[in-house]
Structure formats: C-alpha cells, structure tokens
Amino acid sequence: MPNQFIKFIRLYGMPIGLLVLLLLVQGIFHKVPLFSLLNIKHILLETVSIALTALGLSYIMISGEGDLSFAGMFSLLTVVFALVSNQLNSFTISFLSICATILVVNLFIVLLVTKLKFSSFIVSIAIMFMANGVEKALHQQTTLIQDPNILSFAKIEFGLPLVVLIAAIVYIFSFFLINKTKFGFSLRIVGENKNAAIEAGINTNQMKVIAYIIAGLLIALAASIESTRVGAIYEQGKYYMLPVFAACFLGSSMFVPGRVNVFGTLIGALFLGVIEKFMNMISVESYLVSIAQGAILIIAVGLVAYRHREKIEQIKL
C-alpha cells in the first residue's frame, strides 16, 4: 500500500501540487475571480499559441533532439504572416507561406542533425540568431495587420473560441498518435534509446524528420493564431521562449517523470497561462511574471532531478 501511494505521488504529485498552489493563491486573493467562466475563456485563448508551440517542441524532444530555433522562428513567422497578409489579404496564402518557411528551415536543421550528426542544440542556436537578424531586417517598428477578415479569425466562437477548439483537437490527436500508435511508439524508442531503435529496425532518421515536420506545422499554426489574435506584431517570440520551454519541462515532471509527454505539456502550458493571467489581474508589473516563470522552471525541474540524483550516472551538463 505505501508503495502504491508513493508511486501515485510520483506520477501525479506535481499536477496536484500545482492545482493546490493555484487554489491557495485564489484563496488568498479571493477578490480576483480567477476561475470565472469569462476568465477561463481568456486564459485559454491566450495560452493557445504557447500550448501549440510547446507541443511542437515536445515532438522534437520526444524524438531525442533539442531545439531553440523556435524562439527566433516564431518572431520571423509572425512578421512574415503580417507582411504577406497585408499584401494579399488572404489568410490561406499567408498561412501556407509561413508553413513553407518553417518547413524549409526545419528540414534544413533536421538534415544537419540526422545526416551530418551535428548537435541539434548548437545548430538551432545559430538558426535562432539568424532568424532574429532577418526578422529585424524585415521590419523596424510594429507591423499592423490591416485586413479585418483575417483579424476576425481569432474571434470566431462556437461556445469556445475556434482556435481553442483547434488546439484541443490537435492535442487529442497528438495524444493518440504518440501513446497509442505504432508510429508514436517508434518515436519514443528513438528518443529513449537510439541503439535499441536501430536494432529493432526503426528508421531513426525518418522518425526525426517526421517529428521536425510536425513541429514545424504546429509552430506555423501557433504563429498564425498569435498574429491574428494580437494584430500588432513586434518581436513576439521574445516572450515565448521561456514559457514554451517551461511548459515542456514542467510536463516532463508529471505523469511520466523524466520524459516529455503530451498531456504533461498541456498541463504545464495551462498552468503558466493561468499564472501569467493571474499576475496581470492583480496588476503586478510584467517583470515579476518572468521571475515567477523562471523560478517555476528551475524549481520544478530541480525537484525531479533531485529525486533521482542517486541514479544520475553523469552530471547533466
């Protein structure tokens, strides 16, 4: 019995702890209606792009690689979306153009990573800085999206905003894809133990390519949603780097400890969204949000790592 209890705590301790934390916070600041219906809708709408980007990153991390380039690429994609939509006034064409951009970049990265065996980390850092440079070269000040039809995309509602429903469908699909299908199983093996995957006859390179393609499409979706939601584009990716990473690593501390998993990423993203919204509502200044997010990231990952410290064979540098 105690063994089972400990196991339960290991798997579900983190989400329960986060929920208790939120309720505690709500109890202390009971004047702020954090969980009112309208508020939940707002939180969901604001978290959609973080959640989708984090899901894309999760695919890459499940396949055993790491990626930083999304932070730069996200800014670049929103700018490209704004510029193209201002020229052509079409949501579809703008969306396809950013899909094409991110796919080219991601395929380039994955080519270097799989065929040439580069460290995905250093490659993606280089890509991130290059994307930042291009983004700054493309526009100097805030770019506004003018077409009202495109801007209304984020406002379509069927009970919940359309984009939230899209994200929910994508998440459910991803959950089944990764946990229930043969493809997902192979993908997880590739990330877990590359040699075992090769012995089992899995084409590791192909798996990684697919993971990067899916991630690229998800980031493109997130970027288009973000630009239609915000409407005024200026260095959007700057604020996304930490929440997205924190969502993935928070997720890796629950349900399947030590592994990035879809459901965990969702919970992590939602938690960060709620925290950010809450801090906005009690009108703390924005810098405290970044402090809180950084601290949550370090503490959450630290707890998991510390629990396993005896088992850690190498210092993880």
Add this chain to the structure above:
Amino acid sequence: MIKQGSSSSKKFKIWFPSTQTGMFLALVLTVFIIFTFIIPNFNYIRIGNLNNILTDSVIPAIFAFGMGMILVVRGFDLSLGHIASMVALIIAYLMSGGIKFDPFTAILVGLTTAAAIGLLNGLLVSRMGISSFIVTLGMQFLIIGIRQIVTHGQSVYISNSLFKSLAKTQFGISNLVIILIIIAVLCYFLMELSTFGRKAHFIGENIEASRFMGIDVKQYTMFAFTLGAVLAAIGGALFAARAGGVQINSVDSKLLDAITIAVFSGVIFGRFKTMGIILVSILISMISTGMSMLGVKTEWIEFMKGFILLSSIFLAKFMNMNTELLKLQVFQKIKRSDKQWT
C-alpha cells in the same frame, strides 16, 4: 588534438603552425585582402581602422573566455549576456546617483554579484543535477525580472572619469587591449598550464573516468560556472566603461558573440586555447567592421554571426577537425528509476 606539422626537424616543428592553424590564418588573410580591395580608398587598412578592429575584438574575446571555460566542463551558459548586463547596470548605478561609490568598490560589488549568480548556476547544475541549459535559461529570465525592479527600465550614464579611463586610448593603443592581454595570460596559466585546467579538460573528455580518478567533478563544475560568470561580468564592466552609459539590455546580445567565438575556436584549435579565442574574435571583429563599413545594416551583421557559427560546424565536419566539442549532451534525460519504487 592539434596535429603537428609533418616536418622532422624539431625546431621547424615548433615554429611551423599546425595544418588547422595554417588554414585559419589563410582564412584571416583572405578576409583581410577581400575587404582591403572591396572598401573604397583603402580605408580598411588605415592604422586607425586596424586599431579599431583590435579594440572591438576585446570585449567579445573576454565573453568567449567565460563561455569557453564552461564549455570545457561540458556545460553551457545562456545567461552570460544577462549577467554582464546586470553587472554593468550595478556598477553604473553605484557610481551615479546619490550613492557615489568609488569605481573600485563598485566593480568589486559587481563582480561579487556575478560570482554569486555563477555559483548559484553551478550549484544547481552540479548538486541538483539539472541540465545546465535549463538552469541558465531560467536564470536569464530571473535576471530580466530583477534588473527591471532595480532600474525601472531606465538607462544610466557614467560620469566617473577614472572608470571611463578603463577604455581610454593611450600611446595609440587602447587600455582595453592591455586588459585583454592580462586576462589572456591569466586564462592561459589557469586553463593550459595549471592542474586545475588539466583536470577541467579531463572532466570535459570523460566525466566517468575523471570521477574514478578522484577528481571532484562537482567542485570543478561549480568553479567553472563561477569563473565564467566573473569573466562575463568583466566584459560587461568594460562595455559600460567604453560606452559611457548602460541601457537595460545593452550587453545581452553579446551572448551570440560568446557562443560563436568559443565554438569556432573550439572547432579549429581545440577545447580551450587562449590564442585561438583571441584570433577568432579578431577575425569576427574584422568581418563585422568591414561589413559595417560597406554599409550593411546591423541586423544582417547579426545574421552573419549566426551564419559563421553554423559554418564553423560545417568546417569541423568536412575538414575533419575537432568535433569533440560538438558532442554536447545538453538535452540528456533523467534516468528512470522504477526499480527503486516498485
């Protein structure tokens, strides 16, 4: 790691650079010649401009020393730029306003802060076993928040002439260059001649083996992170002295320089080579000065630096150079320990 020249004569061997160094010098020469002829009126090879290039390369080189030290123990630090910004702000703040510290105290306080942040990074990495990448990313955002509280987003001007004289030019050569030489000599002794450096290199080569040899891996990792942060802080202080004022995020972007130079030098010359880092930073300063003289915008120069970082990895791959550095295991996972519980 570095292949020696193939000559049999010992004397000749010492003076003849290795193949990789030779190729690198050829690259520097090519860049130099190209810019000499592209830029009108031979402005590129005026003494003033060459001096400028040398001075520009100082601060990135110091950052790269810090990053290189952390790379040696197979860590990675994304918060170096932000640490430097924070220290520059602290120093500027302490010397201005109502407090008016003298420069020495201000610099001391700044460097101590940097050392404390670096120590915290190192502790979290080595004792808690968190990946250095996550720790420093989180730290980056903690610093962003904290400095906003302290400064309210305003930039600070430095009026103290003694502090500004750190970046003054005397006898035709900038004080910065002299400081770089001092730091380079210290780094050379620490990382390439002392036991500390040997052991740190050993940890980078093989953590397991070095633990069996009795090297205190955790201690060395912690020390490397602290030292890296202090070096970055020195870079930030010099930046403040040179610019005469500090904006809240003015030094953040130096992280790119640090990574580019440290990785490029690591690829060509080996893990931590003092001379290599200085040469590479001079090369990068040559390229960026030349490009800005041609009227290229700063954004594209930033793009160029990222491109250089990427191409340095290509160089490593296709010229069969030192790829050891590229085997960073930043995204390692926590070992599952199901057996312990069930």
